[in-house]
Amino acid sequence: MTAATAAPGGLVTRLTRSQARLLTGGVLLGTVGVVSTLVQPKLVAHLIEAVGRDEPVALFVVLLAVLFVADAALSATQGCLIGRAGENIVRDARVLLAGKVLRADLGYLHTQRQGDVHTRLVGDTALMKIALTQSMAQILLNGLIVLGGVVMMALIDLWLLLVTVGCLGVASVASIGVARGLRRAALVNRADTGEFGADLQRVLAALPTVKAAGAESREEDRLAARADTVRRSGNRVTVLNALFSPVLNVGLQASLAAVMGIGMARVATGSLGVADFTAFTMYLFYLVSPLVLVFLSLGTYQQGRAAMQRVDELDGIPQEDAPAPAGSAGAAPDPVRDASAEPPVPGGHPAVEFRDVRFGYGDRPVLDAVSFTVPRRGLTALVGVSGAGKTTVFQLVERFYRPERGAVLLDGRDIAHLSPAEIRGGVGYVQQDSAAMRGTVRENIVYAAPDATEADIAEAVDLAGLTAVVAALPEGLDTPLGDHGTGLSGGQRQRLCVARALLQKPAVILLDEATAHLDSESEAALRDSLRRIARRCAVVAIAHRISTVVEADRIVVLDDGRVRAVGTHAQLIRDDALYGRLAAAQFADGARTEAASLAATGAPSSRPGAGVAG
Numbered sequence: 001m002t003a004a005t006a007a008p009g010g011l012v013t014r015l016t017r018s019q020a021r022l023l024t025g026g027v028l029l030g031t032v033g034v035v036s037t038l039v040q041p042k043l044v045a046h047l048i049e050a051v052g053r054d055e056p057v058a059l060f061v062v063l064l065a066v067l068f069v070a071d072a073a074l075s076a077t078q079g080c081l082i083g084r085a086g087e088n089i090v091r092d093a094r095v096l097l098a099g100k101v102l103r104a105d106l107g108y109l110h111t112q113r114q115g116d117v118h119t120r121l122v123g124d125t126a127l128m129k130i131a132l133t134q135s136m137a138q139i140l141l142n143g144l145i146v147l148g149g150v151v152m153m154a155l156i157d158l159w160l161l162l163v164t165v166g167c168l169g170v171a172s173v174a175s176i177g178v179a180r181g182l183r184r185a186a187l188v189n190r191a192d193t194g195e196f197g198a199d200l201q202r203v204l205a206a207l208p209t210v211k212a213a214g215a216e217s218r219e220e221d222r223l224a225a226r227a228d229t230v231r232r233s234g235n236r237v238t239v240l241n242a243l244f245s246p247v248l249n250v251g252l253q254a255s256l257a258a259v260m261g262i263g264m265a266r267v268a269t270g271s272l273g274v275a276d277f278t279a280f281t282m283y284l285f286y287l288v289s290p291l292v293l294v295f296l297s298l299g300t301y302q303q304g305r306a307a308m309q310r311v312d313e314l315d316g317i318p319q320e321d322a323p324a325p326a327g328s329a330g331a332a333p334d335p336v337r338d339a340s341a342e343p344p345v346p347g348g349h350p351a352v353e354f355r356d357v358r359f360g361y362g363d364r365p366v367l368d369a370v371s372f373t374v375p376r377r378g379l380t381a382l383v384g385v386s387g388a389g390k391t392t393v394f395q396l397v398e399r400f401y402r403p404e405r406g407a408v409l410l411d412g413r414d415i416a417h418l419s420p421a422e423i424r425g426g427v428g429y430v431q432q433d434s435a436a437m438r439g440t441v442r443e444n445i446v447y448a449a450p451d452a453t454e455a456d457i458a459e460a461v462d463l464a465g466l467t468a469v470v471a472a473l474p475e476g477l478d479t480p481l482g483d484h485g486t487g488l489s490g491g492q493r494q495r496l497c498v499a500r501a502l503l504q505k506p507a508v509i510l511l512d513e514a515t516a517h518l519d520s521e522s523e524a525a526l527r528d529s530l531r532r533i534a535r536r537c538a539v540v541a542i543a544h545r546i547s548t549v550v551e552a553d554r555i556v557v558l559d560d561g562r563v564r565a566v567g568t569h570a571q572l573i574r575d576d577a578l579y580g581r582l583a584a585a586q587f588a589d590g591a592r593t594e595a596a597s598l599a600a601t602g603a604p605s606s607r608p609g610a611g612v613a614g
C-alpha cells in the first residue's frame, strides 16, 4: 500500500470535519479557560499593588479563587468534549475502513499483507484519534496561552520579552527540527509494527502446519527479528521524543536566568516596578508548562500524522465496483462482447457461459480463449492437471477477478454489468478448503441466507447429506464450532458449506471438490446429494474423484489454460488422451483399467509428461 493510493483530502479530513461541533465547542471552552489563566498574573500584580498601597484585597482574592475553579472546570469540560469527538472519529474510521476492506477488490487485497491491514485498522486509527483530538487541542490551547502570555509580557516590558523570545526562539527552532525527524521515524516504526502484525497473523493462521513442521523455534526467531526491528525504530522515536523537553528546557532556563538578572537590575534602578516584574516572572513561569506541552503534543501529533497517512492509504484501496487498476489482474472486460445486448435464446440461456475468456494474474497468463457453457440443470465437471486454471474459472464466475478479454455470462447476462450482489446471490460457491467459521452449525449454514426458515434449513441439511451428522451432534444445529469449523471432520465441513450454498437457492452451485476429505460412505452420500441437487440447478464441480466425473452430464477438460475437450466420461476416455491419463492417474481404480488400456494404444497428448490432476 503506497501513499499514492491515498485520496487527497481523504478520510482523516472528512472525519475531523464531521466532529466540527464537538471539537469547536471544546476549543471554545478551552479558549475561555486560557483567558482566565492569562488574567491571573495580572490580578496578582494588582493584588501586590493593593497590598503596597494598603488597600482592601478581598475582591482580588475572591476573583482569583473563582478563576482557579473556573479554569479547572473549563479544562475538564473541554477535555470531555474533545475526548468524545476523538472516540467518534476512531469509531467512524473503523466502521468505514472495515466496510472498505470487506468490499475491496480481491485481486488487490491479496497482494497486501493481512496483518498490516489489521494494524492500520486497529492501531493506526487509535494513534490518529490521539493526534487529531488531544494533541491538536493541546497545541491549540497551550499555543494560545503562550501567545496570550507573550502579548501580556509585551505590554509589561518589551525589552524583557525580547530577551525571553531570543532564548526560546533558538530552542523552538531546534525542537521543530526534532519534530520533523520524529515524524519520519514514527512512519518507519508504524510500518515495522505492521510487518510484525502481518507475520504474527500468518503464523496464527497456519499454527497446525507450524507445529506439524516443527517450525515453532524458526517462527519464534523470525518474529523476534521482526520485534527487534520494531524496537530499533521505536528507539529512534523514543530518542527524538526525549530530545524535545531538554532542548526546550535549555531555552527556558536561559530565558529565566536572563529575565531574573536583567529584571532585578532594572528593579534596582527603578526603571521597572516590583509588581510588573512579579507579573512578568509569573507569566514566564506560566509559559513553561504550556510551551513544553505544545512541543510534546507536536511530537505526538507528528507520530499521529504517520498513522493518519497509513489510514488514508487504507481508505484508498481499490473497491470491487471501481474500475480495476491499470496493469493489475482483472482489467475491464471487452465491451464488444456484452452478451446482455443479444436477443433472447429460445429455451433459455445456459446457466454459465465463458466466451473467449483470457485472464492472468498480473503478467502471468492463466486462461486463454476459454469458451464453454454450463446447462441450467445437471452436473458439469471441470477437470485438468494441477494449475490448469480450474479454481480461477470459479473465481471469474464469482467476479473476484475480471477477465482481460471475453465475457462470463450468467443466465445470458454479462456479469461485468451486474452488481456483486446480483452475481453472488445466484451462485453458491463451496470452496475446496471448506470455509466454515467460528459459530454454531446453524450460523454457518444460514450465513448467506440469514432469513431462512427452519423448513428450508432442514431441507438444505438433508440435501447435503448432513441430517445424521447434525442429529449426532450434542446440541444439534446449535452446536458451536471453533475457528475454521473445527469440531467437524473435513468432509462434514464441506457438506456444511454445500448446505450453506443450497440455502441460497442458487441457479448455479460451484463446488471445488476436496481431494481427501471423504470416506467412501460420505462420498456416496455426497454423490447422491449432488445428483439430487443437479436436478434443481446447475452444479459445476472441480472434480477430483472418479465418482463425480462418471456422474457428470458433461465434462470440461482444461489444459494449460485452454479448453481441450468437452464430453461425457465415456466419450472422453475414448477420444482424449490427456483425459485418459488424468483418469488413470488421478481418478483411482474405477477408471484405471479402462484408461490404461487406452494409454497402451499410444493416443497422442498435447502435453506430454503433464502431471496428475489437482
Ligand SMILES: Nc1ncnc2c1ncn2[C@@H]1O[C@H](COP(=O)(O)OP(=O)(O)OP(=O)(O)O)[C@@H](O)[C@H]1O
Residues within 6 Å of the ligand: 110, 361, 364, 366, 384, 385, 386, 387, 388, 389, 390, 391, 392, 393, 613, 614
Ligand atoms: N492469486 C493468485 N495470484 C497469482 N497467481 C495465481 C493466483 N491464484 C492462482 N494462481 C496461479 O494460476 C494458475 C492456476 O491456478 P488455479 O488455482 O486456477 O489452478 P487449479 O487448476 O485450480 O489448480 P489445483 O487443481 O491445483 O487447485 C496456477 O499457476 C497458480 O499458480
